[in-house]
Amino acid sequence: MSGFFVVVLLLLLFIIVVQIAKASEYVAILKGEKKTQEQNNRLHATLMLVFLIAGLIGLYVCHELLKDKLLPAAASVQGVAIDHMMTITLVITGIVFFITQILLFVFAYKYRGREGHQASYYHENSRIEFFWTAIPALTMTILVAIGLKHWFTITSAAPPNAMVVEVTGKQFNWIFRYPGKDGVLGKRDYRLIDEGKFNPLGQVWSDPYNHDDVVSSELHLVVGRPVKLEIGSRDVIHDVGLPYFRLKMDAVPGVPTTLWFTPKYTTAEMAKMTGDPNFVYKLVCDQLCGAGHYSMVANIVVETQQEFDQWLASQKSQYELAKEGGAIPSDTTKMAMLPVKAQQSVVSEK
Amino acid sequence: MSSEVYTGQAQRAAVAAVAVHDGDGHAHHHHQSFITKYIFSQDHKVISKQFLITGMIWALIGGFFSVIFRLQLGFPDKSFPFLETIFGHWAAGGHISPELYYQLVTMHGTIMIFFVLTAGLSGTFSNFLIPLQLGARDMASPFLNMLSYWFFFAASIIMLISLFLKTGPSEAGWTAYPPLSALHEASEGSKAGMDLWLISMAVFVVSQLLAGLNYISTILNMRTKGMSMTRMPLTIWALFFTAVLGVLSFPVLLSGFILLLFDRNLGTSFYLSDIYIAGHALPNQGGSPILYEHLFWFLGHPEVYIVMLPGMGITSELLATHSRKPIFGYLAMVGSLFAIASLSFLVWAHHMFVSGMNPFLGAFFVLFTLLIAVPSSVKVFNWLATLWKGNIQYTVPALFAIGFVSLFISGGLTGIWLGNSALDLHLHDTYFVIAHFHLVMGIAAFFGMFAGVYHWFPKMFGRFMNNTLGYIHFWVTFIGAYLMFWPMHYEGLAGMPRRYYEYSADALAVYHRFQGLNEFISVVAIIVFAVQLMFVFNFFYSIFKGRPVKDPNPWKANTLEWTTPIHVGHGNWPGEIPEVHRWAYDYSKNGIDFIPQTVPVSPAEEEVAEPVKTPQ
Numbered sequence: 001m002s003g004f005f006v007v008v009l010l011l012l013l014f015i016i017v018v019q020i021a022k023a024s025e026y027v028a029i030l031k032g033e034k035k036t037q038e039q040n041n042r043l044h045a046t047l048m049l050v051f052l053i054a055g056l057i058g059l060y061v062c063h064e065l066l067k068d069k070l071l072p073a074a075a076s077v078q079g080v081a082i083d084h085m086m087t088i089t090l091v092i093t094g095i096v097f098f099i100t101q102i103l104l105f106v107f108a109y110k111y112r113g114r115e116g117h118q119a120s121y122y123h124e125n126s127r128i129e130f131f132w133t134a135i136p137a138l139t140m141t142i143l144v145a146i147g148l149k150h151w152f153t154i155t156s157a158a159p160p161n162a163m164v165v166e167v168t169g170k171q172f173n174w175i176f177r178y179p180g181k182d183g184v185l186g187k188r189d190y191r192l193i194d195e196g197k198f199n200p201l202g203q204v205w206s207d208p209y210n211h212d213d214v215v216s217s218e219l220h221l222v223v224g225r226p227v228k229l230e231i232g233s234r235d236v237i238h239d240v241g242l243p244y245f246r247l248k249m250d251a252v253p254g255v256p257t258t259l260w261f262t263p264k265y266t267t268a269e270m271a272k273m274t275g276d277p278n279f280v281y282k283l284v285c286d287q288l289c290g291a292g293h294y295s296m297v298a299n300i301v302v303e304t305q306q307e308f309d310q311w312l313a314s315q316k317s318q319y320e321l322a323k324e325g326g327a328i329p330s331d332t333t334k335m336a337m338l339p340v341k342a343q344q345s346v347v348s349e350k
Numbered sequence: 351m352s353s354e355v356y357t358g359q360a361q362r363a364a365v366a367a368v369a370v371h372d373g374d375g376h377a378h379h380h381h382q383s384f385i386t387k388y389i390f391s392q393d394h395k396v397i398s399k400q401f402l403i404t405g406m407i408w409a410l411i412g413g414f415f416s417v418i419f420r421l422q423l424g425f426p427d428k429s430f431p432f433l434e435t436i437f438g439h440w441a442a443g444g445h446i447s448p449e450l451y452y453q454l455v456t457m458h459g460t461i462m463i464f465f466v467l468t469a470g471l472s473g474t475f476s477n478f479l480i481p482l483q484l485g486a487r488d489m490a491s492p493f494l495n496m497l498s499y500w501f502f503f504a505a506s507i508i509m510l511i512s513l514f515l516k517t518g519p520s521e522a523g524w525t526a527y528p529p530l531s532a533l534h535e536a537s538e539g540s541k542a543g544m545d546l547w548l549i550s551m552a553v554f555v556v557s558q559l560l561a562g563l564n565y566i567s568t569i570l571n572m573r574t575k576g577m578s579m580t581r582m583p584l585t586i587w588a589l590f591f592t593a594v595l596g597v598l599s600f601p602v603l604l605s606g607f608i609l610l611l612f613d614r615n616l617g618t619s620f621y622l623s624d625i626y627i628a629g630h631a632l633p634n635q636g637g638s639p640i641l642y643e644h645l646f647w648f649l650g651h652p653e654v655y656i657v658m659l660p661g662m663g664i665t666s667e668l669l670a671t672h673s674r675k676p677i678f679g680y681l682a683m684v685g686s687l688f689a690i691a692s693l694s695f696l697v698w699a700h701h702m703f704v705s706g707m708n709p710f711l712g713a714f715f716v717l718f719t720l721l722i723a724v725p726s727s728v729k730v731f732n733w734l735a736t737l738w739k740g741n742i743q744y745t746v747p748a749l750f751a752i753g754f755v756s757l758f759i760s761g762g763l764t765g766i767w768l769g770n771s772a773l774d775l776h777l778h779d780t781y782f783v784i785a786h787f788h789l790v791m792g793i794a795a796f797f798g799m800f801a802g803v804y805h806w807f808p809k810m811f812g813r814f815m816n817n818t819l820g821y822i823h824f825w826v827t828f829i830g831a832y833l834m835f836w837p838m839h840y841e842g843l844a845g846m847p848r849r850y851y852e853y854s855a856d857a858l859a860v861y862h863r864f865q866g867l868n869e870f871i872s873v874v875a876i877i878v879f880a881v882q883l884m885f886v887f888n889f890f891y892s893i894f895k896g897r898p899v900k901d902p903n904p905w906k907a908n909t910l911e912w913t914t915p916i917h918v919g920h921g922n923w924p925g926e927i928p929e930v931h932r933w934a935y936d937y938s939k940n941g942i943d944f945i946p947q948t949v950p951v952s953p954a955e956e957e958v959a960e961p962v963k964t965p966q
Contacts (some may be wrong), residue, residue, distance in 0.1 A: 003431075003432065010880070014887075017819070017822065018819070018884075018887070020818065021816045021817075021818035021822075021888075022816065024817070024818045025816055025817065025818065025897060028817065037743060037744075037745075040744045040745075040821075041742065041743060043744070044744035044749060045742070047825065048752070051828075051829070058836075059836070062836060062837050062840075065837075066840040066867070067840075069840065069844060069863045070840065070843055071843075071844050071845060071860075081772070082773060082775060082776055085770070085772050085773055086767070086773055086776075086843075089766065089767050089770065089773065092766075093763040093764070093766055096727075096759075097759065097760070100730055100734065101756060101759055101760075103734050104734060104737070104752065104755055104756055104759070105756075107734060107737040107738050107740075108742065108752055111673070111737055111738065111739060111740045111741065111742050112742050113674070113741045113743045113744070114741075117741050118741060118938055118941070119673060119674040119675040119740045119741035119938040120675065120938065121675070121676060121937075121939045121940075122678075122739065123675070123676035123677065123679070123680070123736075123935065124678065124679055124680070124681070124682075125679075128735075129679055129682045129728070132727070132728060132731045133682075133724060133728055136723060136724045136727045136728070137721075140720040140724060140766075143720055143770060144716055144720050147716060147720075147770035147771065147773070148713050148716055148717075148771075151709065151712065151713065151716065151771045151772045152709070152713070154772060154775065155709035155712075170626075171627075190624045190625070190626050190631055191626075191631040193626040193631060195629075202626070231706075234625070234626045234627070235529065235533070235536065235625055235627040236527075236528075236529045236530040236533070236536050236627075237527050237530065239704065239779060241845070241847060243776070243845025243846075243860075244845075246775065246776040247775050247776065248704050248775060248776070248778060248779070249704050249706065250704050250705050250706050252640065252705070252706050253529055253622075253623065253624055253625050254622070254623025254624040254625070254637060254639070255638050255639070255706050257706035282857065282860065284845075284858070285847070286704075286779040286780075286847050287527070287779060288452070288523045288525075288527070288530065288849045289530060290452075290536055290537040291447075291449045291452055291521065291538070291851075292448065293452075293849060293851070294448070294847075294849075294851045294852060294853075294855075295855065295857075297858060299857075
């Protein structure tokens with residue numbers, strides 16, 4: 001019922017506005033075009049100036065209200081560089097923003113049409129065109145240079161001592177696989193995927209490297225140690241979004257992708273920094289992947305090497321779980337679920 | 351306003367100029383039925399109005415969808431019974447389902463970008479202005495022109511039908527990335543709705559190609575005597591480059607869509623490989639979704655310049671006319687339009703920095719993307735210099751033109767953030783991107799469209815739109831735009847992902863801090879949308895009851911369209927087509943308020959620009 005009244009009220013308001021508008025049109029005709037235009041020039045030029053001042057104040061107020069809602073300091077070494085790059089970009093674009101917007105609204109006010117005032121015919125100056133082409137070009141070149149320097153560093157090959165974690169996205173959750181003691185991820189084939197048989201990733205059980213691989217729904221990382229994520233997807237494009245670390249990379253079915261970085265703060269340290277004892281790092285899906293896209297959030301734990309080793313040791317490998325669940329007969333070689341040719345064509349390399 | 355100085359002498363000279371030119375003068379007298387005159391019309395002015403009105407209807411639908419999904423984002427815990435009335439089981443209990451949410455955002459993007467800001471914007475102004483501002487009776491091919499509208503209409507019908515399917519319309523985003531868009535099992539919207547979406551878009555591309563080829567041919571071949579390329583108004587230059595962009599890039603989009611239709615229905619594997627979905631492994635091998643991304647964004651990036659360029663041309667035109675001042679740096683403005691159009695073909699993969707493509711490739715796209723900021727900023731500086739020492743008449747079109755510049759500055763500068771790949775690693779697919787493209791495309795481009803509508807409405811319909819409603823429309827939309835999209839940048843900086851149905855889960859607790867802002871943005875969105883309804887009312891009401899135009903040149907402008915009678919007939923000029931003797935920007939020259947292009951250069955006048963060869 002109240003919704004109905006709101007609609008009626010709005011309609012009434014609309015009708016009132018329209019009537020005022022029609023009336024002011026008649027008033028304008030009576031006043032004469034010249035006088036009406038003069039009054040409008042004064043009114044809207046003033047409003048432009050008011051908008052500028054109110055806008056600048058608004059910028060400040062908005063910043064005060066929202067600046068504490070931003071993320072804490074970057075939690076990866078690479079993220080620090082990105083934040084630094086962002087500050088440089090903010091300063092440069094900020095300077096341009098203030099100069100151009102202030103000039104725009106000041107000119108809008110200063111050069112409003114009025115009696116006795118005439119516009120200038122002056123309309124070209126090659127010298128100034130050169131300068132205001134060259135200066136932006138130079139500025140952009142600087143931004144490109146700094147940006148690409150960071151880009152090449154971040155997208156370079158992972159250091160040899162990086163720990164490897166495989167990340168697989170699917171509708172609608174993440175699956176992480178750790179190489180285990182042998183340090184090598186076992187072979188996978190998507191045609192072997194069988195959720196009911198403890199094989200969500202299609203691990204080839206006849207490959208011994210698979211036997212100690214641990215599969216988890218949590219991403220565990222070691223503070224100060226580079227991690228190389230080997231990223232893929234089972235079904236559609238997803239994206240490994242890491243806001244706290246300032247990074248992301250698409251997970252593409254059929255196209256393995258990779259991202260490496262070095263975490264700077266353990267979960268405990270970040271909890272202290274943010275003053276939130278329940279702090280947890282998050283991995284969010286950053287590519288529309290279907291109706292459950294918003295629900296693909298995974299927890300990330302950043303811990304010491306010791307804590308990580310302890311955690312890994314306490315996990316059963318997926319092979320063990322599959323055997324316990326009766327999904328693997330004792331002799332895995334006889335179990336060939338695929339012809340030999342297919343077993344040799346693998347999707348994921350180490 | 352400075353005193354009327356369009357002297358009797360100059361006026362007589364203008365009339366004489368119109369009479370002297372001997373071209374093919376007379377209008378054809380062929381019999382037209384109601385259907386050939388108003389429905390399958392081949393008159394560019396009627397076709398432009400068809401595009402405009404169809405575009406406006408789509409804008410209302412697309413805007414309405416955004417209000418609905420903003421209800422979800424602003425008030426995720428509230429239920430609105432009227433939603434179930436409208437959307438049925440998709441909004442059971444008055445609560446939008448995730449599927450409906452994704453359908454709404456997909457259709458909002460698709461409708462606004464393609465149907466409103468491409469067809470509705472280019473279709474309207476290219477059709478209306480090209481023959482009128484160049485001194486032609488109609489387009490090079492009025493028949494193809496008619497077809498270009500009706501293919502757009504057909505595409506619209508197909509898209510509309512997709513909204514009412516049992517499985518719903520596409521929910522894969524306006525970007526429609528496979529495998530999400532390729533696999534029927536991946537979402538409800540990837541069933542029949544996706545096929546209809548693709549077919550509608552294919553028909554739409556045909557419409558745009560027919561239109562673009564026509565515009566280019568007309569501009570190159572049908573300018574009146576004296577109208578050299580360098581005497582063309584900037585609106586025409588902008589519309590020219592827009593058409594070139596479309597003709598070169600839409601076919602690539604079409605190819606991407608056709609391959610997607612094949613993958614969906616014919617078992618091919620252009621985009622598909624190694625997929626396990628809905629409990630079984632698919633046989634497809636060897637394809638790559640990244641191929642689609644390249645094909646899509648090869649159009650996708652020029653597309654946003656197709657959206658932007660007409661507004662830039664209109665703004666240049668209107669700032670000059672309403673400031674009573676020539677546009678500053680005409681040749682620089684033409685050059686920057688050319689540079690933007692050319693560079694726009696070299697930046698597409700800045701949408702793909704995190705797609706998994708080779709990062710070395712990414713470096714090239716960073717370079718060109720930041721380079722394209724240069725001609726864009728040149729345009730802003732020239733607009734500022736046009737206002738400088740002007741005598742600005744605050745008509746409604748003038749306000750929208752000034753608003754365009756402000757919004758383009760704001761949105762354009764954040765493009766520099768996103769174009770730098772290292773920053774994009776953090777900002778990609780966050781609300782920062784949404785804030786950026788809504789400021790430049792969602793609002794600035796719309797301002798170009800509004801400015802054009804208010805400015806050329808008297809020419810289109812022989813009446814004025816109501817000024818007071820126009821002023822309210824401007825200020826509420828302008829202020830509302832900044833209120834909505836400025837704070838949104840902060841959400842993006844915090845890494846808040848886009849295209850999320852809700853942020854209420856405990857897992858996303860870090861984003862609960864923005865719930866108040868989300869609510870605020872939604873409320874502003876509703877108000878801004880309501881004001882657009884008022885604009886639509888103003889538009890249609892004024893067609894029938896607006897103040898009649900008494901002076902055929904109410905804005906005292908120089909361009910050729912204002913030399914036609916108040917009610918422009920078929921063939922545009924009742925007598926001979928006027929001849930052009932000067933550029934379009936002689937405002938406040940030698941103390942004369944304005945000198946139309948048709949007025950010959952008198953010996954007493956100082957030389958205008960460089961001597962230009964007349965085309966033949």
